[in-house]
Amino acid sequence: MSGGTADLLIERIGAAGDGVAALADGTPAFIPHTLPGERVRARLLGRRGEGHAALAEAILAPSPDRVAPPCPHFLAGCGGCALQHWADAPYAAWKRARVAEALERAGFADPAVAEPARTPPWARRRADLALRRAPDGSVAIGFHLRGSAAVLDLATCHILDPRLFALLDPLRAALRHLNALRREGSAILNLLDTGPDLLLRTDGPLNAPDRAALAALARAQAIPRIAHARGEAPPETAAQLGPAAIRFAGVAVAPPPGAFLQASPQGEAAIVAAVLAGLPERLPARARIADLYAGVGTLSFPLAARARTLAFEGAAEAQAALDAAARRAGARVEAHRRDLARQPLLPVELGQFAALVLDPPYAGAAAQMAQIARAGRDAAPPRVIYVSCNPAALARDAAVLRRAGYALHAATPVDQFLWSAQIEAVAVFARGGRA
């Protein structure tokens, strides 16, 4: 069916942010930059998963909710954003509905879902940008074009913090002559309290002139640390001018290069607030909280203000940074390294916690959920506070909690990835009667 055109009615927005229309045989077509209710003329491109990829050649009847996208890269297909063409109110309502639908699929009828906590434009403090060298030696830095391996070279960006965006031109200039970048790589930018932290992953080794060039870039742009890794190898510091640190609840942590951070300060604040609000009002003096998938301690240190917190994290460097920060600050945080997919907390361990906070990666926390279900009424923690970055995993994991006897206490969507299809959420579950 590819190559042809069809006039179609957009029925809804799909999980990747594309408009979805039904073809004559009922197969869904995924059409970027369209909106529910619109009639479009679409060119069919080929199979995509269960349906067809398509492009809108013309919007025959535009939605009243269509707005002019603020960024010129959007209609060129920049993969950083999917929904800039949607008015703010229906856009936010769609994000909220994705969380509500996930909880409904888990079996919680008519879930009480708050309005999304928002992140404004120009606030993203963490970005993983693609690098691509052109035949003339120049280097493109940006997001992949949607559905393509090509990199859109960013001339502007409405989501990135301007302090990070300002580094792109000097970085392009430095990368032009960097031997370590042969064809492609990535630049992970984290804006810490001490300034930008840069991790370059490239397809070649760093040589002495490369090191000198990166040191010069660090000095000229006041970048405290630039690290480099070849492919997926562990990073090594290429230039360090000063400390690289960020504070969580007043505790300074020195994260490893490329460490996971919540994508925006607003997103982090909203997640921390919703997690703390989900704790029982009164915690006994000897109460303990478990923070699973703790990273470098974004949630552990705020939680420790309420009770002794045992933090579990699988990545060695993140766990070490969390452990060192907790020791230096004398915080009530004990950091343990543990692969929670292979070694989830067992019922005998779960029984000691007044609350279990978990913030798993995209795949969710199936192994841990199975142990909570096994723990039964006596050992399962009274509260489970689940921070989700994937509604599908939330639906699956929340269903296990429901079957294990938990009620949904609160749900807060957090929109940290402005204009993308992503939505995060903090869902608070309480065992029957104790909410």
Ligand SMILES: C[S@@+](CC[C@H](N)C(=O)[O-])C[C@H]1O[C@@H](n2cnc3c(N)ncnc32)[C@H](O)[C@@H]1O
């Ligand atoms: C979404 S991040 C959350 C980090 C932290 N809670 C925060 O807010 O910054 C998920 C974390 O889970 C860790 N992780 C991924 N797979 C894991 C596993 N199997 N066992 C333990 N930790 C894992 C990652 O290293 C990452 O730090």
